[in-house]
Amino acid sequence: MLTDPIADYLTRVRNAIKARHRVVEIPASNLKKEITKVLFEKGYIQSFKFDDNGPQGTIKIALKYNPVTKQPAIVKLQRVSKPGLRQYAGAAEVPRVLSGLGITIISTSKGVMTDKEARTMNVGGELLCQVY
Numbered sequence: 001m002l003t004d005p006i007a008d009y010l011t012r013v014r015n016a017i018k019a020r021h022r023v024v025e026i027p028a029s030n031l032k033k034e035i036t037k038v039l040f041e042k043g044y045i046q047s048f049k050f051d052d053n054g055p056q057g058t059i060k061i062a063l064k065y066n067p068v069t070k071q072p073a074i075v076k077l078q079r080v081s082k083p084g085l086r087q088y089a090g091a092a093e094v095p096r097v098l099s100g101l102g103i104t105i106i107s108t109s110k111g112v113m114t115d116k117e118a119r120t121m122n123v124g125g126e127l128l129c130q131v132y
Helices: 005-018 030-041 116-122
Strands: 024-026 045-051 060-063 075-077 104-106 111-112 124-130
Touching: 005 024, 005 030, 005 060, 005 075, 005 104, 005 124, 030 060, 030 104, 030 124, 060 116, 104 116, 111 116
Parallel strands: none
Antiparallel strands: 024 060, 045 060, 075 124, 104 111, 104 124
């Protein structure tokens, strides 16, 4: 049993990037699916596929690399809120990552979204992770 499935998700993606894998397979959950959708919409991953085989299902993520320099699109993937210390922020206090070049993924009452979307919708929530 995992104590922090989001940290496991981020670690699997981080390890796949370091090993220069094209595809990474992760056990699915609704929150992980939403995080994957946000990463795809913001251009950090190439594509994704949800497989519902088995009791839990899996998420297959195709990682994105620069075709010329072979550098990954995701430079850093960092967990903010942890099970031992949850991090929450209101709409005004949501932190900016690299002066707006990166994103913070937030779980709000209106769903999982980026920091910019949370500011425009004027909602706060739990700060899940930072990506740049």
